[in-house]
Amino acid sequence: xxxxxxxxxxxxxxxxxxxxxxxxxxxxxxxxxxxxxxxxxxxxxxxxxxxxxxxxxxxxxxxxxxxxxxxxxxxxxxxxxxxxxxxxxxxxxxxxxxxxxxxxxxxxxxxxxxxx
Amino acid sequence: xxxxxxxxxxxxxxxxxxxxxxxxxxxxxxxxxxxxxxxxxxxxxxxxxxxxxxxxxxxxxxxxxxxxxxxxxxxxxxxxxxxxxxxxxxxxxxxxxxxxxxxxxxxxxxxxxxxxxxxxxxxxxxxxxxxxxxxxxxxxxxxxxxxxxxxxxxxxxxxxxxxxxxxxxxxxxxxxxxxxxxxxxxxxxxxxxxxxxxxxxxxxxxxxxxxxxxxxxxxxxxxxxxxxxxxxxxxxxxxxxxxxxxxxxxxxxxxxxxxxxxxxxxxxxxxxxxxxxxxxxxxxxxxxxxxxxxxxxxxxxxxxxxxxxxxxxxxxxxxxxxxxxxxxxxxxxxxxxxxxxxxxxxxxxxxxxxxxxxxxxxxxxxxxxxxxxxxxxxxxxxxxxxxxxxxxxxxxxxxxxxxxxxxxx
Ligand SMILES: Cc1ncc(COP(=O)(O)O)c(C=O)c1O
Numbered sequence: 304x305x306x307x308x309x310x311x312x313x314x315x316x317x318x319x320x321x322x323x324x325x326x327x328x329x330x331x332x333x334x335x336x337x338x339x340x341x342x343x344x345x346x347x348x349x350x351x352x353x354x355x356x357x358x359x360x361x362x363x364x365x366x367x368x369x370x371x372x373x374x375x376x377x378x379x380x381x382x383x384x385x386x387x388x389x390x391x392x393x394x395x396x397x398x399x400x401x402x403x404x405x406x407x408x409x410x411x412x413x414x415x416x417x418x419x
Numbered sequence: 420x421x422x423x424x425x426x427x428x429x430x431x432x433x434x435x436x437x438x439x440x441x442x443x444x445x446x447x448x449x450x451x452x453x454x455x456x457x458x459x460x461x462x463x464x465x466x467x468x469x470x471x472x473x474x475x476x477x478x479x480x481x482x483x484x485x486x487x488x489x490x491x492x493x494x495x496x497x498x499x500x501x502x503x504x505x506x507x508x509x510x511x512x513x514x515x516x517x518x519x520x521x522x523x524x525x526x527x528x529x530x531x532x533x534x535x536x537x538x539x540x541x542x543x544x545x546x547x548x549x550x551x552x553x554x555x556x557x558x559x560x561x562x563x564x565x566x567x568x569x570x571x572x573x574x575x576x577x578x579x580x581x582x583x584x585x586x587x588x589x590x591x592x593x594x595x596x597x598x599x600x601x602x603x604x605x606x607x608x609x610x611x612x613x614x615x616x617x618x619x620x621x622x623x624x625x626x627x628x629x630x631x632x633x634x635x636x637x638x639x640x641x642x643x644x645x646x647x648x649x650x651x652x653x654x655x656x657x658x659x660x661x662x663x664x665x666x667x668x669x670x671x672x673x674x675x676x677x678x679x680x681x682x683x684x685x686x687x688x689x690x691x692x693x694x695x696x697x698x699x700x701x702x703x704x705x706x707x708x709x710x711x712x713x714x715x716x717x718x719x720x721x722x723x724x725x726x727x728x729x730x731x732x733x734x735x736x737x738x739x740x741x742x743x744x745x746x747x748x749x750x751x752x753x754x755x756x757x758x759x760x761x762x763x764x765x766x767x768x769x770x771x772x773x774x775x776x777x778x779x780x781x782x783x784x785x786x787x788x789x790x791x792x793x794x795x796x797x798x799x800x801x802x803x804x805x806x807x808x809x810x811x812x813x814x815x816x817x818x819x820x821x822x823x824x825x826x827x828x
Contacts, residue, residue, distance in 0.1 A: 377776050384553065384574055393587045396563060396570040419587075 337416040338390055343409045346389060350382045351405070364406035383408075392416050435754065441761045443772045453477055454666075454792040459769060467787045467801050468771040472744050473635055473716045474792025475666035475709060481702040488701035495696045501684065508700045515707055516671050520642055520657060524679040527671050527700075529692050531631055531660025532558040534670030536565065537688030538658060539598060539627060543568035546593040550584055552576065552600065552610070554779040556629065559598055565687075568596075575603075575779060578614040585622040595624035601633030601644035605778055605786060607743025609633070612648040620653070627656040634710075635664035636744050641710045641717055665706040667699045719791040720744060723798055727789055730802040735815045747773075748785040748805070750814060756783035762808045768801055 348362045354374035355362060366372065368379060383399055386408075392415035394402075402408050423430070436442065450458040454474035455466050475481055488508070496503055509527060517525040528534040539562035543549045547568040551559055554575040563570040574580035585595060597619050599610045612628070619626050630643030638646025641664075645654045655676065661669035672682075683689060695703075710716070721742070728742050737749040750756040753774045760772035763785070771786040778784055787801070809815035 375776050375781070377779075378781065380572060381553065381780070384572060384580070388580070388583060391583075391587065393571045393584050396572065 337413065337419070340409060340413060343390065343412050344405070346386065347405055347408055350385060354378070362405060364404065364409070366405045367403050368405065368408065369403070386412060390416055392419065432753070436757050439754075439757050439761050441764060443757065443760055446764075446769070451476075454790055455794075455797060457769070459764065462767060464764070465768045465797055465800060467789070467793070467797075468769055469790075470632070470663040470788050471666060471790050471792065472632075472664040472720055472788070473666070473706075473710065474790045475664070475706045478666065478706065478709065480709070481666060481705045484705040485698035485702040488697040492697035494698070496694045498693055499690055500694045501690050503694070505694070506697060506700070508697060508704070509694060512700050512704050513671075515704060517673055519640075519707060519711070520651065520673045522657070522673040523675045523677075525671055525673045526679070526682060526686075526689065527669060527695065528689055529670070529695055530668060531629075531658070531662055531670030532561075533688035533692065534658050534660070534672050535559050535629060536562050537686035538656065538672045538682065539563075539596070540565035541682060541686045542625070542627070542656070543594060543596045548588055548591075548593055548595045549598065550581060550595065550624070551598045554600075554603055554605070555598060556600065556604055556631070559600075559629065568593075576608065576610055578611060578618045581615065582618045582621070585618065585624060588622075595619075595622060597624045597626050599626065599628045601628055601630040601637060602743050602745065604632055604745060605773055605784060606739030606747040607632075607745030608740045609637070609644050609743065612644050612650055616648075616650045616653045625655045626653060627658060628654050630657055630659045631663060632743075632745060634659045635717060636720060639714075641714070661699070661703045661706075664710065665703050667703050667706065669695050669699060669703060716791045720789060723789045723791065723793050726795070726798045727787065727801065730798070731805060734802070734806045734809065736805070736809065744789050746787040746789065748787065750783045750785060753783045755812065755814065756785060759808055759812060759814070760785060762812070763804060766804045766808065768804045 344364070351362050351368070351372060351374070354372040356371060356373065360371070368374065369376065380399060383394055387393055390412050392412055394411055394415065398411060402411060446459065448457045448459060449461065452458065452463070454471045454476050457464055457466055492506065496506065500509065513525040513527050516527070517523060528537065535556070535558035539549065539559060543566055545567045549563060549566060549568045549570045551563065551570065551572055552575055553572045571584050573584050581597065588595065597615070599612065599615055602609050616626060628645055630645065633643035635641040637644050640646060642651065643657070643659070645651045645657055656672055656674045658672045659670065661667045724742050724744055724746070728738060728746050731746065731748065732738055739745070739747040750759055756772050756774055760770065763770055773784040773786045775781040775783070806815065
């Protein structure tokens with residue numbers, strides 16, 4: 304970095320916008336701010352849409368994932384893997400087992416990303 | 420709520436299956452004739468779904484060794500090794516398997532299922548992390564239920580997905596154990612092990628690999644993917660089974676860890692079940708000698724794999740991603756798979772049918788397993804029968820397509 308040459312103050316690195324050196328190659332990633340709840344909800348609904356019940360009931364926070372939708376437990380776990388990568392968190396399997404509603408899933412993701 | 424109400428969904432699905440007239444989960448082998456033939460429904464049937472990779476179930480020397488052992492030491496041990504003690508042959512078998520891998524320690528279990536269940540659930544405990552491939556075998560998933568470690572799944576055969584999950588653990592204390600399989604049991608694909616090992620090294624994670632379907636099949640000496648990928652020393656724990664290539668029953672785990680033997684008094688699936696009977700130990704020891712002495716069996720197996728895989732691919736079947744002793748044939752849905760399976764059986768060919776929820780990504784498959792004991796004629800018969808039924812059921816077009824699906828890695 305050219306800080307020493309220009310005499311400018313060093314880059315401010317805050318928890319909100321942190322550049323993490325992943326390894327010694329020029330492979331850096333930018334950790335995003337914790338996502339907004341609406342963003343997480345929208346993504347979960349998008350992922351669950353293909354499993355929506357025939358009666359056309361909309362997916363809401365209160366939707367019970369394993370009951371109100373036609374999704375089996377394996378597909379739930381696969382969806383969780385996609386959400387994990389989207390929001391850069393890992394949800395342990397025993398935690399997934401305790402999640403019943405869309406709201407609970409969103410809250411888990413938000414809690415984990417806040418702790419990041 | 421009745422005890423069985425929770426299974427209502429499965430009962431419905433099972434009823435659908437039985438309506439086709441045959442129940443794939445209650446098939447009866449009326450008489451087994453050889454590693455590749457049995458009488459089913461009164462008819463001589465070609466077996467292409469028995470994991471009998473080297474065809475050793477009827478090897479005369481293995482059978483003689485088992486018979487002799489029964490005469491010498493009886494039919495069973497009637498207890499576990501920590502309660503009733505080990506027979507000299509248990510210890511000899513463990514030494515021979517350890518030597519086979521060039522590892523210091525080996526523990527033998529009564530099944531491969533129990534080896535995975537016990538070793539994986541015991542190696543990691545509270546505050547540790549267990550990372551498993553999403554397509555892991557049921558025995559690995561069951562270990563996850565038994566362990567007190569935190570369990571995270573990564574995407575099947577995807578080292579970057581594992582990398583992301585190890586990275587997210589950050590500097591949390593606790594051991595990391597990564598579980599992989601040499602060859603996956605449904606689609607016959609192998610793990611990109613070298614790449615996985617590189618990720619594990621980067622994060623200081625231990626590696627356990629299940630070579631259930633790759634023992635004998637992969638590597639210059641048949642040790643499995645750990646050998647063919649050249650990373651034997653980087654695999655801290657190797658698990659395997661006697662129930663496939665070695666033609667008997669039982670499981671094992673080998674390791675160089677100096678404290679490995681403590682597992683003998685901490686692993687419940689080792690401590691609280693009877694040990695292998697003398698006949699099994701004797702036939703497995705002989706089968707292992709055959710694996711070492713007859714590398715041509717491996718060559719024959721892969722020749723048969725190539726013939727079956729390429730033959731089916733040329734007809735237009737959609738197969739697993741690469742050559743493997745397991746050849747998974749994709750079918751559009753559960754009922755087609757079951758109808759196809761039934762038609763194959765009526766035509767005298769037995770394969771496995773695998774449908775959700777036992778399959779990855781909800782796919783429906785006919786799962787074929789190839790043996791070194793299959794003749795060229797038998798493989799040709801298998802392709803003919805499958806192609807005929809594929810056309811009849813509209814799974815294939817009416818003219819063969821010369822299209823090769825997938826490639827071998
Ligand atoms: C990948 C894998 N691991 C472990 C096992 C369990 O082996 P066993 O039959 O010895 O219990 C199997 C076989 O079902 C398997 O496919």
